[in-house]
Amino acid sequence: MSTAKGRKPAAGEGNPLLLQSVARTMSVLEAFAGQPRPLSIAELAAAAGLDKSAGQRIAHTLQALGYLERSSVGLVPGKKALYRAFDFLRMNALVESATPVLHELRKSVNERVDLSLLDGTDIVYAVRLQSKRETFSATLVGRRLPSFCSTGGRAMLAALPEAEALGILEASDRRPLTPRTTTDIPAILGKIEEARRCGYALAIEESALGEIVLAAAVLDIHQRPVAAIHVAGSLSEWAEDGFRQRISPLVMEAARALSHTYKRG
Template sequence: MDDEGASHDHVGSLERGLLVMEILAKHPAGMTLTEMAEVAGLTRAGARRFLLTLATAGYATQSGRLFSLSPRLLSIARTWLGGASLWTFAAPNMRQVATLLNEACSAAILSGEDVVYVARVPGRRILSVSLDIGTRLPAYCTSMGRVLLSGLPPGDLETFLRQATIDKRTPKTIVERPLLADAIRRAKVDGFAILDEELELGLRSIAVPINDRTGRIVAAINVSTQSARFTVAEMREKILPVLLDAKQRIEEFFLV
C-alpha cells in the first residue's frame, strides 16, 4: 500500500486510544486525567474523552479521580492466546526442554521493536528478570529478538536498525548498529542466537526460530540461564541440540 493509501486508512483516534490503554497498563495503581494528558501528550479534554470511552466500553474503571484498566482486557488476551493453537501444541515440548535442562523455556513473537512472550515454562532456578506471558523486552538485546529480526525482509530490517531505540543495558550490550546488523545476520546463517549478558549481567540465553511450512519465521523459543550455570560454549553444546529437537517437533504443527 502506498503512503497516501495508508494515510487514508489510518484511524488516528483509534491509535491514540490504544496508546492510552498502553499507558494505563504501565500504571496499575491508576492515573488521573491530568496525568494521562501529560504522559500521552493530549489535552485534558482529550484525555477525558478517551478515558471515559474506555470506561463506558468496560476496558477501564474509574475510582474517584483515578482511572485504571479493567479485567476485560485480560479476558481478551486469554481468548487470543487460547485460540493460538500453536502454543497449545508447543507447550508439552517446551515443558520437556525445561525438564531436561532444569531451566526456563519461553516462546515469543515480534511486535514492533519488542519481543512479546506468548508462552513460558519456568525453570526451577530463580532469575532476577521477571518474565510472564505478555512481557515485552527489546528485540535487539534478546536472543529471541535476534532470531526474529533475522527473519525480517531486508527493507524492514533496515528500517528497524535505523529507527529502533537502542540503549546500552549492560557493558556487553551491542549498540553499534553495524555490529548489531552483523549479529542479526549471523543468527540467520547459524539458525540460532546466543546472547551473553546483553540484557542483564549474569543472564545468558539461546534461541532458535520456529518456521511455518513456507519457511517464514513466525516465533522463537529460547532457554535462559544464569551465566554461572553454563558457559557460552556449553550452551551451544548442551542446550542447542535440545532446543533444535523441540523446534522440529513444534514445526510439525504446520504440516498437519
C-alpha cells in the same frame, strides 16, 4: 474533535479508514507501557497527546467498560484487558501447538523456556515457563523486548532477507538495556550472521544482568520466522561453552518440531 496543541500524530493518521477516536482511546491504554504505575487522568491525557477534556471522557468510558480501574492512587488497567489477552492466546494456533513442545523442553533443560513473536522492531513473549528463580517481569506474558538485543529477535532476524533485517535494525530504538547490550549496527549484524551460521542466537547479559539466553527461530511454510523458542539460564550456574553444548541442540530440535507442526496446520 479537538486535540491537544502539538499532539504527535497517531499511528496510521491520514488513513481514511482509520477511526481517530479509536486510535486515541487505544493511546490512553498504551500510556501504561511507558509509565508502569497508576496514572491520573491528566497524566493519561498527556501521555496520549490529548487535552484534559478528551482524556477525561475516554478514561471515564474505559473505566465504565472495565478496561480501566481506579486504585487508591490513580487509574490502572482493568481486568477486562486480561480477557482480551486470553482471547489472543486461545485463538492462536501457533501458541496452542507450541505449548506441549515447550513443556517437554522445560522438563529437559530445567531452565526458563519462552516463546516469543516478532512484532515490528520488537519481540513479545506469548508463553513463559519459569524456572526456580526469576524476576517478576521475566514470568509475565506480553512483555516486549527490542529484537536487536534479544536472542529470539536475532534468531528471527537471521531468518529474514538481509535487507529486511537491516531495515528493522535501523528503525529500532537501540538504547542499551544493560551495560553489555550491543547497540552498534555492524556488531549486531555480526551476531545475526553468527545466528544464521549456527542455527541459534546466544546473548550474555544483554537484556538482563546475570542471564545467558539461547534461542532458535520457528519458521512457517514459506521459511519466514513466526516465533522463537528461548531458554534462559543463570551465569552463576552456567559457563557459555557448557550452555551452548547442552542447550543449543535441544532448542533447535524443539524449533524444528514446532516449525513442522505449524506447517502442517
